[in-house]
Amino acid sequence: MDTEKKPLRADARRNYERLLEEARRAFAANGVEASLEEIARRAGVGIGTLYRHFPTREALVETVLREGFDAQAEAARDLLGSPEPVEALKAWFAGMGEQSARYRGLPELMVDVLNDETSPLYASCHAMRDQVSQLVERAKASGELRADVTVHELLVLLHALSWASEHLSGDKGLERLLDLVFAGLRAS
Template identity: 35%
Template sequence: MRADAKRNRDHLLTVAGAVVAEQGVDASMRDIARTADVGLATLLRHFPTREALLEALLHTSFRDLTARADELERASTAADALATWVRECVAWTTEYRGVTVLMAAAIKDPDSALHSSCVTLRAAGARLLERAQVAGTARGDMDGDDLFALIAMLAWAGDQPALAPRADRLFDIVGSAVLTSADSGPSGDGPGVR
């Protein structure tokens, strides 16, 4: 890719990130183009669909969260790694309103531009969950799909103005239901992450 084309693409992604953070994943492509001070055709030349734009926008975050799971797996206890990673995923998903709905749909749709990234992210979480299950610190009757759904649920709750003030408490309650060891939290006071 030529340097000027890369600059233009990076500019579009920066602007799209700001617009999507403000308006959510249903932000108009026309609004993104207008805010970037380009024509809609220019935006569509770089990103032919909203999903392609979102995949490019979210790709780095997916990669970072997957790498973070690997890092936590090496550096933390099984329960701490799982709780910390889930909390970080929930925090990230609240950055872009509506992203959890998109991710839940993409994971079931192999033709989605987001499918591969979502499957990779789910697999990273499933590995952390399985590690905690083997260590006896996570309930054994759940799988990576359940964990992915819980992250989506917690992110949705945190995105609702009426529920946002309770998001940390809800996380701790759900964490207590997933993690079975009473001393598994990073703060030493239970399975939730504070």
């Protein structure tokens, strides 16, 4: 349900905000497959109320993630001015990788929706993808990034790294994986 088309009543707005807060908590604790019934219960509403606001799990996930996606799109725009195009791309990947790894199961979900135009996440993903594609093209044009690499391949790789970093010990798991991958992505 698009809540911006028609203003919500005050009680409906409170329910909406409580559902989002509980979804953030549940997804952080249990991954994106967390129980929707439990999210509704913890928000103090029935499951029907959750589905009125968010008709599918992906709609709820998209709403929870939208703020972070918007921030990552803005970060990509900001990084376009960096004097080192590959380092700028790597910095964007680090930020997006951290966000993707925040919720268990998100990397797998993101890979699934990259090609699913019916998914509520598709539009958000592609808006962000459009921004990062400029970073990729800039890095290619500089001669520092392999010319045969596509944005789609890099995003799938990013989600794979996010998934893998969930299974590494230590705080530097994603950073180490990005170092290894970007060493292979540099043009020779």
